[in-house]
Amino acid sequence: DAKTTQPPSMDCAEGRAANLPCNHSxxxxxxxxxxxxxxxxQGPQYIIHGLKNNETNEMASLIITEDRKSSTLILPHATLxxxxxxxxxxxxxxGSRLTFGEGTQLTVNP
Amino acid sequence: DSGVTQTPKHLITATGQRVTLRCSPxxxxxxxxxxxxxxxxxxxxxxxxxxGEERAKGNILERFSAQQFPDLHSELNxxxxxxxxxxxxxxxxxxxxxxxxEQYFGPxxxxxxx
Numbered sequence: 001d002a003k004t005t006q007p008p009s010m011d012c013a014e015g016r017a018a019n020l021p022c023n024h025s026x027x028x029x030x031x032x033x034x035x036x037x038x039x040x041x042q043g044p045q046y047i048i049h050g051l052k053n054n055e056t057n058e059m060a061s062l063i064i065t066e067d068r069k070s071s072t073l074i075l076p077h078a079t080l081x082x083x084x085x086x087x088x089x090x091x092x093x094x095g096s097r098l099t100f101g102e103g104t105q106l107t108v109n110p
Numbered sequence: 111d112s113g114v115t116q117t118p119k120h121l122i123t124a125t126g127q128r129v130t131l132r133c134s135p136x137x138x139x140x141x142x143x144x145x146x147x148x149x150x151x152x153x154x155x156x157x158x159x160x161x162g163e164e165r166a167k168g169n170i171l172e173r174f175s176a177q178q179f180p181d182l183h184s185e186l187n188x189x190x191x192x193x194x195x196x197x198x199x200x201x202x203x204x205x206x207x208x209x210x211x212e213q214y215f216g217p218x219x220x221x222x223x224x
Binding site: 034038041042043044045046049087096097098099100101102 | 112114141143145152155158165168200212217218
């Protein structure tokens with residue numbers, strides 16, 4: 001699986017959009033971008049995934065650049081409950097395991 | 111609530127002992143995955159079962175073993191425990207193997223080896 005690079009930490013004000021970047025410059029054509037988050041010591045939670053088109057669901061939006069070498073997870077109106085470690089994972093279509101990196105610790109401040 | 115259940119929530123045991131962690135996947139999910147999260151290693155994939163068969167192996171020690179039963183629940187057995195085995199152990203499940211179905215994680219079992 002392609003390696004990802006994320007900033008170790010970010011802060012966001014409550015009610016504002018949180019934009020979490022991820023670099024995956026070695027991504028190959030059959031690899032998807034997945035985002036999970038882990039609220040302190042709880043099990044990781046699936047957020048969203050995409051291949052090359054932008055995706056949106058009830059939790060977040062995923063913007064993937066045209067060259068697919070980077071992506072941004074957007075939480076449109078961050079709340080205190082969004083404070084968590086966010087993991088960007090690049091995963092093959094035929095793969096099953098998830099390879100977690102260090103992730104980004106997002107802290108939403110009141 | 112992901113629908114994946116894990117028992118026990120906490121486990122404290124001594125070095126050299128053996129423990130069994132249990133996982134019940136979401137209804138209808140055939141794949142079960144085990145992950146270990148320790149302070150120094152982060153979240154690491156251990157092993158995957160699909161419909162009772164071992165499908166993929168990760169960084170699982172020989173002292174550890176797992177199985178998936180006909181009712182699809184899974185157990186992770188850890189033996190000859192060492193202090194370094196202290197960690198959070200997560201189970202996840204998904205609908206199918208080798209497809210891009212998201213994995214749903216349980217709440218984890220916190221193992222403390224003293």
